[in-house]
Amino acid sequence: MSKAYKDILYEVRDGTVHITINRPEVYNAFRNQTLEELIDGLRRADEEKSANVMVLSGAGDKAFCTGGDQKVHLSEDGLYGPRGTVGMPIEEMQTALRDLRKVSIAKVQGFAIGGGNVFATLCDLTIASEKATFGQVGPKVGSVDPGWGTAYLARIVGEKKAREIWFLCRKYSAAEAEKMGLVNKVVPHDQLDAEVAQWCKEINEMSPTALTIAKRSFNADTENIRGIGFLGIQTVKHYYQSDESKEGVKAFNERRKPDFKKYA
Numbered sequence: 444m445s446k447a448y449k450d451i452l453y454e455v456r457d458g459t460v461h462i463t464i465n466r467p468e469v470y471n472a473f474r475n476q477t478l479e480e481l482i483d484g485l486r487r488a489d490e491e492k493s494a495n496v497m498v499l500s501g502a503g504d505k506a507f508c509t510g511g512d513q514k515v516h517l518s519e520d521g522l523y524g525p526r527g528t529v530g531m532p533i534e535e536m537q538t539a540l541r542d543l544r545k546v547s548i549a550k551v552q553g554f555a556i557g558g559g560n561v562f563a564t565l566c567d568l569t570i571a572s573e574k575a576t577f578g579q580v581g582p583k584v585g586s587v588d589p590g591w592g593t594a595y596l597a598r599i600v601g602e603k604k605a606r607e608i609w610f611l612c613r614k615y616s617a618a619e620a621e622k623m624g625l626v627n628k629v630v631p632h633d634q635l636d637a638e639v640a641q642w643c644k645e646i647n648e649m650s651p652t653a654l655t656i657a658k659r660s661f662n663a664d665t666e667n668i669r670g671i672g673f674l675g676i677q678t679v680k681h682y683y684q685s686d687e688s689k690e691g692v693k694a695f696n697e698r699r700k701p702d703f704k705k706y707a
Contacts, residue, residue, distance in 0.1 A: 450477040458647040460488040460497040467503030472512035475531045485539040496643045500550040510557025544655045551575040561592035572632040575617040585691020590672020
């Protein structure tokens with residue numbers, strides 16, 4: 444893929460790879476193009492020998508990432524497009540983030556909602572501004588993440604809290620996210636960049652091989668979730684093609700409450 448990206452920014456500085464979702468006009472919601480570029484960027488980051496760390500962030504001041512762009516989820520078959528199981532390569536993106544040999548840090552300055560919340564969950568560490576907001580919206584818009592976004596989330600925050608997050612689709616403050624273990628540290632908004640830079644500095648003083656071994660060891664304990672996710676995404680494909688799921692997308696784009704039970 445050409446390194447002239449449209450939807451992301453890629454930069455290496457001070458021993459750290461910075462990958463930024465650059466769609467602030469839609470709260471950094473992702474489309475096919477975004478995921479393709481993120482996959483490419485993460486593969487580049489994996490081979491960047493000068494860096495021990497990859498920081499994932501969102502452009503602008505409002506959002507880290509708010510998940511899949513529902514404006515491109517309007518095709519007749521209910522899928523996002525021509526790639527991946529559900530029309531976009533979301534499982535490839537999640538795999539690239541999960542398997543990255545670098546330590547991954549989510550720098551969350553605003554909304555981390557839906558698929559964006561899953562990205563933050565998948566990163567090794569999450570540092571948030573006091574203005575950040577976390578949560579899921581899947582069941583509100585006829586969607587769900589059946590692997591990392593559910594089973595792995597439960598490993599991090601506990602079964603009861605994870606079920607609450609998905610079944611009620613509430614939003615949680617940065618302080619609440621830190622309390623439940625979803626966030627490592629919360630700082631004042633104007634100190635976020637400095638705090639992330641300090642964490643990167645400390646990690647960059649470590650042995651890259653030792654960090655990779657430690658990360659692979661941590662990942663091994665939850666590797667079964669990969670299989671759950673791949674199985675689940677096949678189910679989600681068929682769900683997206685149902686009238687019930689399509690009602691959620693239509694209602695979101697029409698700014699109204701969905702009537703799911705009409706099609707259930």
